[in-house]
Amino acid sequence: MIRAQGNQRRRDERGAAVVDFVLVSVIVVPLFLGTLQVGLFLYIRNTMTAAASEGAHYAAVLNRDTADGEARTRELVDGVVRTELIESVIAEQTEIDGQPVVRVAIDAHMPALGLWGPGIDFSVEGHAVKETGE
DSSP states (O other), X not given: OHHHHHHHHHHHXXXXXXXXXXXXXXXXXXXXXXXXXXXXXXXXXXHHHHHHHHHHHHHHSTTXXXXXXXXXXXXXXXXXXXXXXXEEEEEEEEEETTEEEEEXXXXXXXXXXXXXXXXXXXXXXXXXXXXXXX
């Protein structure tokens, strides 16, 4: 008699693992994908920041123009990030506290769903002190 009740209890629990898996997956999968998205955004933002800094340093060397820095920045970004993500790359020479400085700014957007879909706009900058012949 006890065995019959045990078998009845096992039959009532058939399919419970599938239901548990679905309930847990509804929470875990979006959490995992969100973590991946944040990691991807940080990777792209840091890559663009490094490219902007490198472009600014490249343009800050004596006898180089801001256009050289802009071209260098585009070259570095194109090798890593899809060109559709980049809206503009601007290099300009300005002054900070009386020092000539090269500033490279990148305006871009990051899609909300991996590398596709609508996204958020962001910008990064790189600066370097311009070398002078004095």
